[in-house]
Amino acid sequence: MNNIGNFAYYKKESVRCIFLTATELLISYINLTMTTSQEVPYITKARRSIIFGVLLFILSCGVPLFLYTTSIHRAELPSHEVEAKINSFRDLVRFNIPVYVRIDPSHESLVQEWQDSLDSRNNNDGLGGKWSLQLKLQDEEALKNEVYTLDVNIVSTSDQNTYKVSSSSGNISLNVEPTANGSEFVTNVLLNSIFGDERKQILSILGIKEDEKDSDIVFPYSNTYNVVFNLFVENGRPVEWDVESAIQAMNPVFDALSNYANFKISTQVQLYSKLGSSTRYAEDLKANIIPKSELSTFINFGDWNLITHDINPSINFILYFSKSNYEKVPLLVEGSNTNSFLIPQWGGVYIYNRKMPIINDTIFKLNTYELQPIFEIFTSQLFELLGVPKNSESPWIRIDSLNRVIALKNLKRSLENLSSLIKLSTSLNEISIPESTKFHTEQALAYYDQAMTELANSHFEEAIVLASKSVESSDKAFFEKEMVQQAYFPSEHKLAVFSPLLGPLCTIVLIGFLSTVKDMKSKKQGPKKVQDKDE
Numbered sequence: 001m002n003n004i005g006n007f008a009y010y011k012k013e014s015v016r017c018i019f020l021t022a023t024e025l026l027i028s029y030i031n032l033t034m035t036t037s038q039e040v041p042y043i044t045k046a047r048r049s050i051i052f053g054v055l056l057f058i059l060s061c062g063v064p065l066f067l068y069t070t071s072i073h074r075a076e077l078p079s080h081e082v083e084a085k086i087n088s089f090r091d092l093v094r095f096n097i098p099v100y101v102r103i104d105p106s107h108e109s110l111v112q113e114w115q116d117s118l119d120s121r122n123n124n125d126g127l128g129g130k131w132s133l134q135l136k137l138q139d140e141e142a143l144k145n146e147v148y149t150l151d152v153n154i155v156s157t158s159d160q161n162t163y164k165v166s167s168s169s170g171n172i173s174l175n176v177e178p179t180a181n182g183s184e185f186v187t188n189v190l191l192n193s194i195f196g197d198e199r200k201q202i203l204s205i206l207g208i209k210e211d212e213k214d215s216d217i218v219f220p221y222s223n224t225y226n227v228v229f230n231l232f233v234e235n236g237r238p239v240e241w242d243v244e245s246a247i248q249a250m251n252p253v254f255d256a257l258s259n260y261a262n263f264k265i266s267t268q269v270q271l272y273s274k275l276g277s278s279t280r281y282a283e284d285l286k287a288n289i290i291p292k293s294e295l296s297t298f299i300n301f302g303d304w305n306l307i308t309h310d311i312n313p314s315i316n317f318i319l320y321f322s323k324s325n326y327e328k329v330p331l332l333v334e335g336s337n338t339n340s341f342l343i344p345q346w347g348g349v350y351i352y353n354r355k356m357p358i359i360n361d362t363i364f365k366l367n368t369y370e371l372q373p374i375f376e377i378f379t380s381q382l383f384e385l386l387g388v389p390k391n392s393e394s395p396w397i398r399i400d401s402l403n404r405v406i407a408l409k410n411l412k413r414s415l416e417n418l419s420s421l422i423k424l425s426t427s428l429n430e431i432s433i434p435e436s437t438k439f440h441t442e443q444a445l446a447y448y449d450q451a452m453t454e455l456a457n458s459h460f461e462e463a464i465v466l467a468s469k470s471v472e473s474s475d476k477a478f479f480e481k482e483m484v485q486q487a488y489f490p491s492e493h494k495l496a497v498f499s500p501l502l503g504p505l506c507t508i509v510l511i512g513f514l515s516t517v518k519d520m521k522s523k524k525q526g527p528k529k530v531q532d533k534d535e
Contacts (some may be wrong), residue, residue, distance in 0.1 A: 003014050015533050026490040049177045050519075058509065072430060075438040077423045081445060094456040095131040095404060099190070103152040110152075110178055111135050117187045126208040131199060131483065133190055146396070154178055157385075161185045165194065165393045170400070197389035198401040205408050217344040218387035221406060221413070223468050224262045226314040227254075228347075229378070232273035232304065233367075235323040241366040243267050246375045249368075253379055259461045260360040260386070260406060261468075264312070270304075273320070276300035288322075290351075295341050298349060315385060316347030317378045318424070319366075325354040340377050348381030352373050403464045404455075408487045410467035411451055414444050417474035424478075433484055439478035444456050444470045 101111050114214060115135045122128050138149060148170040155161070158181045164173045172194065176182040191199065203209040219225070229247065233239050247265060254263045277294035281287075290298065299306075299318075330353040333339050340350040352374070358364050379395075385428040389401040418441060425433055447470035454463035 019462075024267065030368040036473065047512075048516050051509065051516050054509055055513055058506075063380060064269060071430050073435075074425070074431075074433040075435050077422060077425060077433065077438055077441055077446065079426075082415065082418045082441075085445070085448065086419055089122070089131070089412065089415060090208075092452055092454075093130045093206065093408065095136050095202070096132045096456070096458050097132070097148065097195075097404075098458060099138055099150060100136050101150045101152060102138045103150075107152075107154055107178055108137060108184075111137065113183050114186045118190065121187055121191055125199070127199065130206065131202050133195070143388055144252050148172070150174055151160050152176060158182070158185070162231040163189045163193070165397070167394055168396065170394065170397055192391070194392050194397065195389075195401065196389070196391040201387075201389065201405045202408065205405070205412055211316075217342065217384060219315065219345050219385050221224075221410065221471070222261060222313050223472065224264065224312045226308075226310050226312055226315050227263050227265045227382075228314055229265070229267045230306075230316060230318045231267075231269045231321065233269070233271045233319055233321045234273055234275065235326075236271050237323075237326070238271070239269070239366070240362050241269070242368045242371060245368040246371040249372065250379060253382070253395065254354055255398075257386075257394065257402075259403055259464050260399075270305055273301060273304055282332075285330075287332045288324055290331065290333050290338075292334050295336060295343075297343075299343065314347075315382065317381070318347065318349045318370045319374060320349060320351045322351065322353075325352070325357055325364075328357060339378050340381070342381055342384060345385070347385070348378060350377055400460070402458070403460050407455065407460065407467040410464070410471045411448060414448055414467070414470040414474040417471070417478050418444060421474075421478045434480060434482045437477050437480045440473045444473035444477060448475060 009459045053084070103111065118133050118135070119128070122132055135150075149172065151171065151173045153173070155175045155177050158177055160175050161177060162175045162183065166172070172189070174186065174189070176185055186283075191500060200209070229237065229243055231241050231243070247267075255265065257467040264354075277290060277297040279290050279294075282289045320331075324331050331351050332353075333341055333351060338350070339353065340348060342348050352366070354364075383395075383398065386402065387405070389399045389405065390398070392398050392401070421437070421441065425431060445464050449468035451463045451470060454460075454466060
């Protein structure tokens with residue numbers, strides 16, 4: 001409705017300007033025709049000189065200046081290059097993940113059999129040539145670096161086929177028989193149990209298969225996140241917590257995620273934090289229960305002072321200390337084994353219940369020992385909010401998988417941003433495209449090429465950094481402020497603005513010029529008519 005109203009307004013203004021201009025045209029013509037016959041020769045000559053001088057000035061200076069000030073600069077974007085990269089994106093993706101095998105020399109031939117089985121499964125799943133595990137015999141170079149390793153122990157029967165994943169490294173211990181069943185077992189362990197979730201996400205990003213994972217939980221990617229640890233106490237009795245030590249124990253996780261993003265950590269304690277949801281008392285459990293239906297209203301956004309006022313996304317973790325701890329009545333979350341729950345794209349909540357009674361008139365303190373399992377839950381919630389693949393039991397492997405998945409997501413997002421920019425510039429011919437937009441577009445493409453090269457060379461840490469830079473540059477190109485503020489400037493605006501300014505001036509000059517030309521013609525024809533009469 002606003003657009004229709006604006007168009008009607010500009011249309012009325014244009015009609016008004018045309019009417020005024022026509023009126024001035026008529027008045028000027030009458031005045032000129034009345035005064036021309038009464039002019040003495042030197043006045044006529046001066047009038048002609050002024051008119052031709054003004055006309056020359058308008059044509060030589062006014063018109064170029066008008067065109068320059070009203071023209072829109074449109075830098076030439078590399079649209080063909082962007083289109084080519086979009087079309088070849090799926091074909092150029094290469095993930096070659098080295099896995100070093102430590103096995104008895106007498107059974108080294110099994111490594112090639114396992115490799116063939118892995119490649120066959122990848123080809124059947126649509127990942128042939130795009131994502132693969134490269135089994136290699138372990139050498140001294142592998143021992144120096146943090147890599148995936150298979151410690152293989154040959155057993156005699158399939159009943160003894162087992163595996164164990166290290167919780168602090170990429171080491172996988174295998175007990176496997178040297179048969180076809182053993183080869184199938186190794187393939188299932190690596191492709192389903194260890195890297196299964198990563199493979200599903202890669203397939204989804206490439207558009208080969210739909211990912212059943214609910215992505216609504218995961219935060220949109222950002223190169224910086226604010227992580228806020230909150231202690232909310234329901235009543236006014238003070239509670240202390242040794243949060244610095246707990247965060248220090250969690251620092252290895254943030255260090256491992258440093259290639260993924262930067263994390264700014266802060267804490268706060270707030271008293272009188274009343275629940276925003278209702279509870280019910282369960283007689284059989286002797287506890288207050290928060291129903292699942294009430295979890296969405298658990299956070300009291302109206303009264304709780306939550307730190308969310310930042311341009312970067314804030315991941316909130318709340319340790320809630322209920323007043324029922326003093327009443328020896330636990331507060332439980334329905335259906336939760338950890339007494340915690342997740343809020344999609346917001347954070348996680350853990351409700352603390354004290355097992356031992358609290359002495360009255362004392363300041364209760366949560367020590368490091370009590371906070372450790374709570375912060376382990378927060379770590380698990382953090383992984384889920386960031387979209388860390390779930391299959392592996394090793395956080396090290398899960399974070400490594402996240403780097404590869406996010407690198408590919410960012411590369412795809414960068415191309416989508418640039419594609420949207422090209423479509424926008426093509427559909428809106430009057431939009432301004434500054435040189436800075438072209439620069440950021442070319443920069444995003446350069447980072448994209450470098451990231452793809454690093455992925456193919458199995459340099460995944462370097463690839464995610466370059467992919468993040470590519471996304472950042474593509475965002476800058478698309479949201480360039482000079483382009484956004486002139487995203488739509490229709491011709492009706494120019495007509496309404498310039499008609500009242502240029503209409504009267506151009507009308508007077510044009511009428512004066514036409515009158516002068518007419519006067520000059522009439523004077524040239526005058527002597528001919530007199531001569532014809534004399535003859």
